[in-house]
Amino acid sequence: MGEKRASLGGRLSAVLVAAGSAVGLGNIWRFPYVAGENGGGAFLAIYIGCILLLGIPVLLAEFTVGRHTHKNAVGAYRSLAKRWSFLGYNSAISSLLILGFYFVVSGWTLEYFTSSVSGAIAEYTSSTINAERFAAFTTDPMRPVIYTIIFALLTHVIIALGVQKGIERSSKMLMPVLFIMLIILAVRAVTMPNGLEGLRFLFTPDFSKVSAKTFLDAMGQAFFSLSIGLGCMITYSSYFSDKTNLQNTAYNVVALDTLVAILAGMVIFPVVFSVGIEPTSGPSLVFVTLPSIFNTMAFGPLWSTIFFLLLVFAALTSTISLHEVLTAYLHEEWHMSRKVAAWIVTIVTTLLACASSLSLGVWSDFKICGLNIFDSLDFVTANILLPLGGFFTSIFAGWVLDREILRDEISDHGRLKGRLFGLLVVLLRYVCPILLLSIFLYNMGLFRL
Ligand code: TRP
Secondary structure (H helix, E strand, C coil): CCCCCCCCCCHHHHHHHHHHHHCCHHHHHHHHHHHHHCCCHHHHHHHHHHHHHHHHHHHHHHHHHHHHHCCCHHHHHHHHCHHHHHHHHHHHHHHHHHHHHHHHHHHHHHHHHHHHHHCHHHHCCCHHHHHHHHHHHHHCCCHHHHHHHHHHHHHHHHHHCCHHHHHHHHHHHHHHHHHHHHHHHHHHHHCCCCHHHHHHHHHCCCHHHCCHHHHHHHHHHHHHHHCCCCCHHHHHHCCCCCCCCHHHHHHHHHHHHHHHHHHHHHHHHHHHHHHCCCCCCHHHHHHHHHHHHHHCCCCHHHHHHHHHHHHHHHHHHHHHHHHHHHHHHHHHHCCCCHHHHHHHHHHHHHHHHHHHHHCCCCCCCCCECCECHHHHHHHHHHHHHHHHHHHHHHHHHHHHCCHHHHHHHHCCCCCCCCCHHHHHHHHHHHHHHHHHHHHHHHHHHHHCC
16 A cells, blocks of 8 residues: 555544534434434433433544554454454445435435525425425435435545545535534524424423333434444544544534534424424425425525535535545555545445435335335444444443553543543443443344234
8 A cells, every 4th residue: 555644634624524424414304303203302311311321432432443543444443353353344334324325315405405596495385295295206216316326426526535635625614604504594493483392392301202212213313423333433533643632522523413413403393393294204304394484484495595505515524424434445455546446435335325215116115124225224224233333342442452542542642631531441341332232132122023
């Protein structure tokens, strides 16, 4: 290989790039609908518990492995402990499977954005019409597939520009814009008639709605949203410089990611209650509820353009990170040029994404364990592969990895003195594995028919 590995610039870059990966459709599309299906407030409480107890330790573990080795996920585990390279392969496979449905939803955001710009969206004046339109669009054999391909190509272009020029620059530009747009929309949503009802739904826990599945969903959502469990953060942190403060970076990323999810909830639930839509309506929630409400607002198409542009940005910074996991792996482990590696990844993931888009329409009869391709990719990755990856990552960092490496990375080579290290070790060794495994087994028991 011999060539110098790219690395990221300053401290802010590390936070923005990692947050760019974490903040995505997971926060704005997935969080509100999963929270809606699980009763709102109680889900939020359990979700925050998962973020604190599982999310932060596993994120720090991934940062440690990545920054210490400066390698892609497979290479990182291989160089630290050969027997653990399976975790690296889990990373490659999960990224592929996630992109298989993520590109599809990203494509939808692009379509909604273009219809907002053209003003076509203004013709859909009620939530019923919107629901019909969403169903007609997503089950169409052609249009969503085309948008999926366009989105995959957009991702490809940024990846092809390389780590510094492509990934760093786009995150730096996109993240702050995204944040500001979301705050404006949240303020607007909360002041709508009945808007406060939505806030009550989101912030008042109703534990009667909680079941075993709620915990699995919250755990899966936490991992999905933080981009952890598949070594995506290993790949990104492998580009961090030795000066990057891992703890601060992790806390900032977690805070930003959680804030964006909550803000998204504060945009979507007030709207849901204002126009009288069920919060349990599933993956269509964002796409069905928002356009109809934008239409009742002054400058509706403008608001809608802003919102869907925001979604496109959020999705793009995340697809880049998933794509990079695979590209870095092929580039470094298979010694391909970055260009060839990127093309292979784009082509394979796009084919899978096209199949999963079609599985919502013409191929909907084809089922895997009762789910179509799209839903099974989502379920298998978020609720099984990521938590499982998190389980092994915490065991690896807590029990296998040389304690001095962990201490050295977490303490910023001894520069940071803190008592949190002991707590982190306890979390990684005992709390994370036990919690993850028990939530997991409990649910498997319930799922087994
Ligand atoms: N976290 C992103 C989101 O919320 C999605 C994502 C990017 C991801 N990279 C990942 C999920 C790695 C799991 C693992 O939309």
